[in-house]
Amino acid sequence: MKFLVVDDSATMRRIVINSLQRIGYSDCVEAADGTEALERFDSSIDFVITDWNMPGMGGLDLVKALRAREDGRNVPVLMVTTRSVREDILAAAAAGVNNYVVKPFTPQLLKDKIEQILRAKQGAA
Amino acid sequence: MAEHKKVSEALLSESEATLRLVDTLLNELRSAEEAGMTEDGEIPGVPEGLSRQGSGALATLSEVLTRAYNEIMSALDALKSSREVLKQATAERVHRTEAKLREVSSATELAATDMLNGLDRALKLVDRLDAASERGEDSAAIRNELREEIFRLISCLQFQDITSQQLSYASSMLLDVARRLQVVATLFNIDVSSTEGADEQVEDFEGGTFDSAASMMNAAARQAVADEIFPFPAS
Numbered sequence: 464m465k466f467l468v469v470d471d472s473a474t475m476r477r478i479v480i481n482s483l484q485r486i487g488y489s490d491c492v493e494a495a496d497g498t499e500a501l502e503r504f505d506s507s508i509d510f511v512i513t514d515w516n517m518p519g520m521g522g523l524d525l526v527k528a529l530r531a532r533e534d535g536r537n538v539p540v541l542m543v544t545t546r547s548v549r550e551d552i553l554a555a556a557a558a559g560v561n562n563y564v565v566k567p568f569t570p571q572l573l574k575d576k577i578e579q580i581l582r583a584k585q586g587a588a
Numbered sequence: 589m590a591e592h593k594k595v596s597e598a599l600l601s602e603s604e605a606t607l608r609l610v611d612t613l614l615n616e617l618r619s620a621e622e623a624g625m626t627e628d629g630e631i632p633g634v635p636e637g638l639s640r641q642g643s644g645a646l647a648t649l650s651e652v653l654t655r656a657y658n659e660i661m662s663a664l665d666a667l668k669s670s671r672e673v674l675k676q677a678t679a680e681r682v683h684r685t686e687a688k689l690r691e692v693s694s695a696t697e698l699a700a701t702d703m704l705n706g707l708d709r710a711l712k713l714v715d716r717l718d719a720a721s722e723r724g725e726d727s728a729a730i731r732n733e734l735r736e737e738i739f740r741l742i743s744c745l746q747f748q749d750i751t752s753q754q755l756s757y758a759s760s761m762l763l764d765v766a767r768r769l770q771v772v773a774t775l776f777n778i779d780v781s782s783t784e785g786a787d788e789q790v791e792d793f794e795g796g797t798f799d800s801a802a803s804m805m806n807a808a809a810r811q812a813v814a815d816e817i818f819p820f821p822a823s
Contacts, residue, residue, distance in 0.1 A: 471797070472749040481742050516753070518797045545750060545802035547810035552817045563814040567746040567807050570739060 465490040469500040469513040469525065470543070475566075479512055479543065482570045486577070497525035506534045510577070515544035515555070523558050530559040539580045543568065607660055614653050670772050677768045685761040692754045695804040699747035706741040710734060753802035760798075 466483055468491055470476045480491045492508065494500035497520025500513065511529065515522040522542055529535030542555050543564045552563055561580045564573060713734040720727040803810075 470749075472752065474745055475749045478742060478746060481739070485739055516797055516799050545753060545799040547813055548801070549813055549817070552814050556817055562818045565807060565811045565814055566750060566802075567743070567804055568811070570743055572811065 464488055464509045465492065465507050467492045467494065467500060467504060467508045467511045467513075469494045469497065469511065469517070469522065471495050471514065471517040475514065475543075479573070482573050483512075483577075485570060486574045488577075496520055497522065497528065500525050501528055504529065504532075504535060504538075508538060510580075511538055511540045512543055513540065515542060515546050515551070523555060526555070526558045526560055539584055541576055541580060543573070604664065607657065607664070610653065610657055614650060614657065618650060666775075670775065674768065674772055678765050681761045681765045685758045688754050688758040688761070691803065692751045692758070695747050695751050695754065698804055699744050702744045703741055706737055706744065710737045710741070713737060747804055750802045750804050753798040753800075756798035757800045757802070760800075 466480075466488055468476050468479050468483075470479065473495075476493050476495075480493070483489070483491055492503050494503050496517040497513075500511070501520070504511070511525075513522040513525055520528070522544065526540050526542070529538060529540065539561045540559065541562050541564060542560045543566060545566045546552075547565045555563055561583070562576045564576050713730055716730050717727050717734070720730060
């Protein structure tokens with residue numbers, strides 16, 4: 464399974480990728496903002512983990528752009544962000560985010576959310 | 589800062605007193621004009637030279653002074669309101685900046701404490717590994733525990749992203765104060781070249797590169813809000 468990890472913080476990208484490797488997902492592609500993520504996104508990407516606040520194109524716009532693409536319509540997206548206001552989370556849900564993790568997160572929480580999304584996807588298939 | 593405030597308040601009060609004096613003199617001139625000139629052509633209470641120019645010139649002078657008085661008073665009003673705007677803008681924003689910097693300080697302390705605790709636990713696990721090795725026991729479980737501990741330590745480094753956003757917010761507040769001060773300074777023809785570019789930087793910050801509410805605190809409670817909206821069953 465190939466992950467696209469999008470965050471403007473290189474530290475956060477490393478932490479997320481480290482967490483993914485820890486749970487057995489070692490195939491990861493990185494991007495520092497939404498624009499770069501769209502450039503790197505293709506049909507080989509199975510899962511997107513994105514931050515919200517980034518320079519240029521942010522995470523919310525990235526999700527909207529992905530959902531507008533044929534190859535991005537059904538890709539699972541996990542938003543990992545510091546934003547925790549209810550309205551923001553609802554906006555993320557409306558944009559098509561599959562689940563939401565508030566920073567700082569525990570590795571276990573990230574693992575649980577990824578597995579929940581994958582289970583739901585398998586159930587829907 | 590307090591010294592500057594005292595000086596500016598003294599100047600303001602002195603200017604007001606001067607203007608009141610001008611106002612009083614103008615009223616006196618008007619009274620003299622209404623009372624008319626004396627038989628020898630002098631106006632009572634008005635200096636001889638001024639009086640000789642006649643009542644027409646006096647009326648013109650009176651109009652000019654009245655206009656000047658009104659302009660100075662409106663300038664003073666503008667100064668007063670500028671002072672209020674400045675007071676409000678700087679006090680509130682500096683307070684918010686200070687609060688955010690305190691949050692950064694507590695976030696770094698919290699992260700440092702977490703990491704120190706994790707390192708303590710890791711060191712104890714290394715001791716246990718040594719002991720197990722001396723006894724020739726299998727240490728796979730301890731090694732796994734050690735890996736988990738190191739992994740938790742890596743996660744503690746999330747504080748860097750969060751404090752970075754908190755500092756960006758504090759910077760944006762300071763740049764906003766600089767921008768407001770720049771507007772007021774321009775009124776006084778003060779060189780503000782050193783604050784040029786503040787507008788662009790504030791716009792950059794407003795572009796959404798940080799979350800002004802980013803915090804290390806209450807992560808579980810904040811996650812619970814997200815879990816209400818994305819109600820997946822727990823694994």
